[in-house]
Amino acid sequence: VAQLRSEHGAQAQLGSHDRDNLELLRLLMQQVQQQQRPDPVPAALLARLQVPLARAAMADPGFFVRDEHPARELLNQIAEVGAHWLGDDDVDPQLLQRMAQSVQGLLGEDARAPEVFAAANDDVQQHQRAAAHRAELAERRHVEAARGKERLELARRQANLQIDQCCDAQVPPRFVQTLLRQAWADALTLTRLRHGDDSPQWQERLQQTERIATVTAQAVDAPGGTDTALAAEVEAALVQVGYHAEEAAAVARRLATPGGEDAITSRTELSARLKARVRLGEQAGTIAAAPASTRSNAEEAAYQQLCALPFGSWFDIDDGDGTLRRQRLSWYSLLTGHALLVNPRGQKIADTDLDTLARQISAGRAQLVTEDNGRLVDRAWQSSLDALRALAGGPSREASE
Template structure:
């Protein structure tokens, strides 16, 4: 069901009072609506304020009069109708609650009758399809973030509806329902398609980004109302005998057909009939299944067709090559829709190929005869190490040796790890090895990355999704900590105020994690609150710098228009050379300032143009004596652009008379020297000193054209030394008029400007590169490097990515 499918039954009740619901049901629904209304009110108000500001900004920077007119009209209409949006949205949400007990079949028949009455097939407008896609994306993303709450709410609303559990498409007050309500309510604003899409994007970022906690509060409120009180989600645990049967079945399987299922939480072997990572992706993730990413040793080393050819990935090549615009450690949803089961199976095949190659290189090395530890024993032993006081930093191989030594000491005989658990150690060790090459060892957060090793190892032993799901909470926390220590951060990019929240998040995981992924979610939630506050500060600072840069652009545009107007009036008229120089410098500044402040349609601008004509006439054909009225006007105008009274009087006297260049050469030379030393209005001395460069090559021209259509906010990495170290900068804004591009750092601080021409040449010379989505997240990039290493072991260097994030 589409998120934009309305209720087509015209007779359906629109209010809870008219729905004829039982008193207790109506009371529970009224409380639910009041809670959602109160929670969303502030977010919706902030969204509307930001939407108004964004329309103003878009109108201000529009590149053609048509676009500017459209945005100005949208802004005017929005200001008239903005007060209608929130009430209409709440009415739509109430209507969705009022039809809770309407039978789905009846609604479907109403839709068919309505469709059949037209007796025609029509094409859906592209704009409607785009809006539908945007809203569907918003809803699905929020459903993925609140899986457990959605599951429990489906059960509770099913009780209120007197029906089985309600799915996400029909769940009242669910993400799809809210998106439907917004689309209907947005019609009250009477704005165009482009403006509506902007509104939906802001709604996603400023409202729905906070909706997962609202769903959790709603679930708690219904629990207090007595709707299935005490309802929770507890996964099925597989008995030990079943585990043993599953292990025996896997051992007897034919080569290439061995079971590749994740294990149930707390088990050491595969659970018979248990679903793979993908199968469980849509279910609640509270205390859900754990499994192992380990590899079955009897695989042939060839992944199945779907995984081997990249069918399991959720992102297209275009998605991967789009510019990366997210701030440091911001969560990304670009690669959440992957086939985890296919990725998991392909990962198994790669590990099998690695073992096969190592076996060929070490033919005399026999497998360990020591009995393997169960995953439960390994998990508990690692928990003991995790709870121990911090010692000197150790890598994962040291931890493995320490674990086996403790087991030998405790049992009195040798011990080993199962193949699956050993693979988990190896994979995480490879990931950490790649991360070590991406982070700065002297960064404040680098020690926190090492402290996370044990909790992450325990997660990976129990949950195979850690390796194949980009949105896994443990992987997100790892990425956040790693990115705050990344090598591409400059010394001023890291905010010292972020270090205490990072330390608290890591300490919370170390102290509390004992198998429940919710601990990572709690740490992520607390840390993201601090990160979002930092992002808001950075964006606010960035906006100030952008507004200043736009002001400079307006000055440059005014300067160009004023210069053209003056050149048109001068034409081929014969006036003294020095008088022409004064016109092109001193008086041109006057015209520029007037045009900038008053605009082309103002009386002041027309007055200055008239004065210019009189000046040109006086210089070319006037009397030797200056026109007193015109000289007074010119002197006053020059004083407004910063000329001292004495200089202004001399220049005004020159511009309002026809004195030749030979008259009083000493005073003329002195005035010329003063003008040469003077900085003109809006003059960029650094830009004026730039040397003329040769024409761009075809490759440089292609890069230049690419940069001119690059979205604002794109990150670009600049090479800083001969060793290849880079620093990442954000392209906040560029001017199509001046060709200047503004760059800020991760904290929104201005770090410099480059021309797009120079930037294109730097990219071609490998001194800069555009950061794409595939290189955006540090952990995903490190994981891809680890996978390339695995593929080289398996002799499959051209195989596709295996991550769940779709990176090649």
């Protein structure tokens, strides 16, 4: 308007067609902004984009009727970021910087032609694809780590089960049972993890476990004394899981001697050494525990729904501050109930479990993103049209359908 008046006088005005275009753009941006989160970063991008959009809308009426108009494509890219923006954890900073540079580039020239917006949008989409690729790689690493932890946990469970069965059958001394469930369980776990159930190595470990229980369940003064062959085998197995030679030998002597006695190392000394050790896989964390209480009917229904979901399903989850954060259920296990949640950048949000997530769903603190309602800019445009129909006294699209 200022340019018109400088060229044609103070009374110069925009034509009715241009005024209508600007009013339509105002309605559209109003609908877009209603779907944005209250954060100044994406809001500033949208604010700076309004001038280039106004130029495009006035120069090309196709802006409003072409769903794939390059200016609308760029608006949608930036609006989608603002709709889910919760900080750098949710959007790649490099992508955000590229968006800002593209918008600034449009401001630096009298951008009206669709080709100018198409070039800016292609640039943004190229960086968006790169960001998506980085997110995919990061997510894949977290999934592989979660699967590794599950394999470790299942191997540990099987090792503990075998030890419990031997202890129930032979009832070795209490201290021997402690050594079995701590030191020897690590050796069993590693063997099963590396070689599997059907391997001769695993069968050999099971036989050694039975021999340990049989020997140590005997009286202290039983004839034969220490089974030196068994002690050597146990010591070698413990060294494989990281025990120092002296510690491994001390444990092996007790696990291969009737009554579990050892004249060289006292129980107190050996217990202190074992307590100070890091168990196999302990630094990687543990799989989520079983549910603390019985699930209600609603919680059980949510749990069964989760068990049928494909990997990669999206959830909006309240982390406790009332803000819904979009998270992706990248992987879960029906064997352990363990689940992995990542953010849109592929970064791990939490190691959780299906039971906890089911309870969150039942309590309304998490909801499955069940459908794709199309692009944000298209939804905003349809809402703008519905608002105009309401002003004109006509039915909305939903009512007419």
